Amino acid sequence: MIILDYEIPDWKICSIVTDYGSNMLKAVRNLNVPHVACFGHALNTAVSRIFNMDDIKDVVHKVKLIHNIFAHSWKAVREMGKVQEKFSLPNKKFPSYSKTRWWSMLDLIKVIIEQELGLTSFLRTYKNGCYKNLSLQESDIIVLKNLSSIIQPIREITDNLASDSYVTGSAILPVISSLKSKFSQITEPNENYDMEINGRQIKTMYKTIIEVLDQRYEDNTLLIMCTVLDPRFKIEYITYNDVSVLKKTVCEFCESTYNSNESDSCVNNSISQPVSQKKTKTGLSEVPLSQKVKNELDLYLNNPIIGFEQDPLDWWNLNKSTYPIIKGGCVLTDHRASLTNEHASQLIFLTMNKDYVPKPVF
Numbered sequence: 511m512i513i514l515d516y517e518i519p520d521w522k523i524c525s526i527v528t529d530y531g532s533n534m535l536k537a538v539r540n541l542n543v544p545h546v547a548c549f550g551h552a553l554n555t556a557v558s559r560i561f562n563m564d565d566i567k568d569v570v571h572k573v574k575l576i577h578n579i580f581a582h583s584w585k586a587v588r589e590m591g592k593v594q595e596k597f598s599l600p601n602k603k604f605p606s607y608s609k610t611r612w613w614s615m616l617d618l619i620k621v622i623i624e625q626e627l628g629l630t631s632f633l634r635t636y637k638n639g640c641y642k643n644l645s646l647q648e649s650d651i652i653v654l655k656n657l658s659s660i661i662q663p664i665r666e667i668t669d670n671l672a673s674d675s676y677v678t679g680s681a682i683l684p685v686i687s688s689l690k691s692k693f694s695q696i697t698e699p700n701e702n703y704d705m706e707i708n709g710r711q712i713k714t715m716y717k718t719i720i721e722v723l724d725q726r727y728e729d730n731t732l733l734i735m736c737t738v739l740d741p742r743f744k745i746e747y748i749t750y751n752d753v754s755v756l757k758k759t760v761c762e763f764c765e766s767t768y769n770s771n772e773s774d775s776c777v778n779n780s781i782s783q784p785v786s787q788k789k790t791k792t793g794l795s796e797v798p799l800s801q802k803v804k805n806e807l808d809l810y811l812n813n814p815i816i817g818f819e820q821d822p823l824d825w826w827n828l829n830k831s832t833y834p835i836i837k838g839g840c841v842l843t844d845h846r847a848s849l850t851n852e853h854a855s856q857l858i859f860l861t862m863n864k865d866y867v868p869k870p871v872f
Contacts, residue, residue, distance in 0.1 A: 546732060
């Protein structure tokens with residue numbers, strides 16, 4: 511309805527990001543707009559499936575029951591404090607657990623592993639041992655360590671990608687590629703590897719995560735374009751059989767985007783330079799646009815990638831004169847080279863939506 515109400519043309523819609531609900535997928539298909547599944551939602555689905563694995567859910571349920579003891583009784587908290595002092599353990603409370611925030615389970619698991627000795631003593635003695643059936647066995651601790659080793663990196667990935675202040679879409683495919691690389695290393699026989707970490711459960715957990723991510727992001731053309739045009743990654747993390755086919759796809763995408771931007775006059779150009787003052791280029795103007803795009807892309811891919819900590823938007827702003835066609839956008843120009851990221855984002859938003867804002871009447 512928003513698209514229809516504001517009469518937003520199709521070419522201005524890069525993609526729609528939603529969860530993976532069947533109703534949302536059907537709606538996006540009806541709109542015939544590129545779709546990208548929410549990465550946070552995908553990771554949440556993967557972790558939920560891990561929690562429901564047969565050999566894990568029983569241990570997770572036991573952890574929840576242990577949490578309930580301290581959540582509903584201040585006396586239990588007091589007695590556990592005495593046990594911690596007795597065994598010279600850190601005086602920590604068991605963190606709250608929420609069904610809607612899977613990472614809260616990670617915090618709880620970490621404390622339980624750390625407090626294993628004192629917790630076992632507490633469960634066997636508190637209220638005459640009525641909770642001793644919840645004591646964690648050695649196999650339970652191994653399961654919790656395996657689980658923690660998997661979902662800790664997932665939490666870090668979620669935190670790093672859950673931001674609207676820097677580029678994140680282009681990092682999705684590299685993250686998936688890194689997970690697959692880690693999985694392949696684990697599945698390789700290694701007699702010197704710690705069996706608590708390199709067990710069957712770890713392999714199954716990684717496989718579960720990769721299956722969910724592949725289902726939602728494999729062969730996603732839009733994400734491939736984002737990754738290739740991010741100078742931190744380029745084609746290093748892209749799976750392809752023929753690099754020439756990949757380059758052709760990227761060129762077609764850049765050419766289409768450039769033509770779309772050219773068809774809609776840029777606010778900055780209209781203000782800073784009247785049409786009558788524009789100079790007609792000679793020489794290179796006779797080169798077909800497709801060849802220009804190919805030349806720029808070849809130059810771009812042949813140059814080394816930049817550090818992951820660098821901002822790709824800053825890099826493109828500094829190198830826009832080298833890659834005038836594939837750089838994208840028309841707000842960031844030489845006349846506005848000192849714009850902050852926040853101000854640039856505001857200008858881009860206003861530029862793309864200027865036709866839908868009523869003009870003020872004076």
